[in-house]
Amino acid sequence: TEACLNAIEGADALGAFVHNTPDLAREQAKAADARLAKGDAPNMCGIPLGIKDLFCTKGVPSQAASGILNGFKPEYESTVSQNLFDAGSVMLGKLNMDEFAMGSSNETSVYGNAVNPWRRGNEETALTPGGSSGGSASAVAADLCLGATGTDTGGSIRQPAAFVGITGIKPTYGRCSRWGIVAFASSLDQAGPMTKTVRDAAIMLETMCSHDPKDSTSTDLPVPDFEAMLTGDIKGKTIGIPKEYRMDGMPDEIETLWAQGKDMLADAGAKIVDISLPHTKYALPAYYVIAPAEASSNLARYDGVRYGHRAQMAQGDGITEMYEKTRAEGFGAEVKRRVMIGTYVLSAGFYDAYYNRARRVRALIKRDFEEVFDQGVDAILTPATPSAAFELGRETSDPVEMYLNDVFTVTVNLAGLPGIAVPTGLDKQGLPLGLQLIGRPWEEGDLLNTAYALE
Numbered sequence: 001t002e003a004c005l006n007a008i009e010g011a012d013a014l015g016a017f018v019h020n021t022p023d024l025a026r027e028q029a030k031a032a033d034a035r036l037a038k039g040d041a042p043n044m045c046g047i048p049l050g051i052k053d054l055f056c057t058k059g060v061p062s063q064a065a066s067g068i069l070n071g072f073k074p075e076y077e078s079t080v081s082q083n084l085f086d087a088g089s090v091m092l093g094k095l096n097m098d099e100f101a102m103g104s105s106n107e108t109s110v111y112g113n114a115v116n117p118w119r120r121g122n123e124e125t126a127l128t129p130g131g132s133s134g135g136s137a138s139a140v141a142a143d144l145c146l147g148a149t150g151t152d153t154g155g156s157i158r159q160p161a162a163f164v165g166i167t168g169i170k171p172t173y174g175r176c177s178r179w180g181i182v183a184f185a186s187s188l189d190q191a192g193p194m195t196k197t198v199r200d201a202a203i204m205l206e207t208m209c210s211h212d213p214k215d216s217t218s219t220d221l222p223v224p225d226f227e228a229m230l231t232g233d234i235k236g237k238t239i240g241i242p243k244e245y246r247m248d249g250m251p252d253e254i255e256t257l258w259a260q261g262k263d264m265l266a267d268a269g270a271k272i273v274d275i276s277l278p279h280t281k282y283a284l285p286a287y288y289v290i291a292p293a294e295a296s297s298n299l300a301r302y303d304g305v306r307y308g309h310r311a312q313m314a315q316g317d318g319i320t321e322m323y324e325k326t327r328a329e330g331f332g333a334e335v336k337r338r339v340m341i342g343t344y345v346l347s348a349g350f351y352d353a354y355y356n357r358a359r360r361v362r363a364l365i366k367r368d369f370e371e372v373f374d375q376g377v378d379a380i381l382t383p384a385t386p387s388a389a390f391e392l393g394r395e396t397s398d399p400v401e402m403y404l405n406d407v408f409t410v411t412v413n414l415a416g417l418p419g420i421a422v423p424t425g426l427d428k429q430g431l432p433l434g435l436q437l438i439g440r441p442w443e444e445g446d447l448l449n450t451a452y453a454l455e
């Protein structure tokens, strides 16, 4: 804990931590020492972590990197962070992210962007750590903490993990409780760990998962000992390679990486088969209807009355002016864009044309996966991202360009499946690249074990 606190002090330039909690960390570390001395401490006991700012942490600022939650200190703890603290883990502070987890570069944060600790060759150009869990990615990659919580609605754990060369898993929808995590798109949001290795991810995920009556979508299936499932033995497993993920204009290096991944799994005894997920091309448009629709509804609660920021009122202003001014001041541009898209696609005149159609497409995407799993496929191997980390500022002017970052990851959220990004190589300029494995629902243990064979 002390080593991490020191490292954080020297790493301001990364912009990874947005709020440090050294006093709490030392208190928790002391309690962990006492438990360890007694000899009955769980695996996560004493492990110093960073917590994404999307998680409500009791008495500690939790702003989802938004101006509208300025000064908000929750009275309660999210179930996931509580599970980690119950196991003796230590919170070093809160981590940077895109505002309300909307973004792929950590540039929509009210705190300013986080920075990728990696550089392209000898260049000085600062690169994005990805998003929305950019602070989590940067902090783990730079050794400011041993692990971090992330959340993933369309790729926000897996894309940043790939951009900084670490492991990140989004479990099956319902594995981790969403209670106390600021909602973005409730039918897609899941928490997961971001760590240096697959083994760390297995240990941390197990601690994060629990059945939670406070989240009606949380599963009551037992949580397996994921670490014990890391045997490295994947003999006889069938790995599917979906042809629709071979995109036009994909850099050669991503193609090569994907081929190397196939070879590694084949060498470990897996059977590699070509598969088809025919509705893949509709995933991104469907996601960018469904996610904003749910966001526009979830964000209606930020009205200047209940939480955080309230605008200065002028003489004669009524409640409507108060709402308008508060929301105009409190939300950033990307969040406003999503709220507008969301209210538009949910409006009476366009509901069927957009929202309902996107829901039907979502069902087809889910069925594509079910069919290949029924044919005996155990896991699916794809690239995690269409490129390596890009320069900060490069894609901010074009939202659609930014949305393309999620092309390989959103299908997994739409289908509710577990997906993991594993660092598997470097590009010509020395930047990390990752591959993604997609697993059957509730089979995170098998998925982690397959990822272990790729590591």
Ligand code: GLN
Binding pocket: 101, 102, 103, 104, 131, 132, 151, 152, 153, 154, 155, 156, 157, 184, 291, 406
């Ligand atoms: N980049 C995607 C978006 O902006 C995904 C974000 C996420 O997974 N939270 O919506």
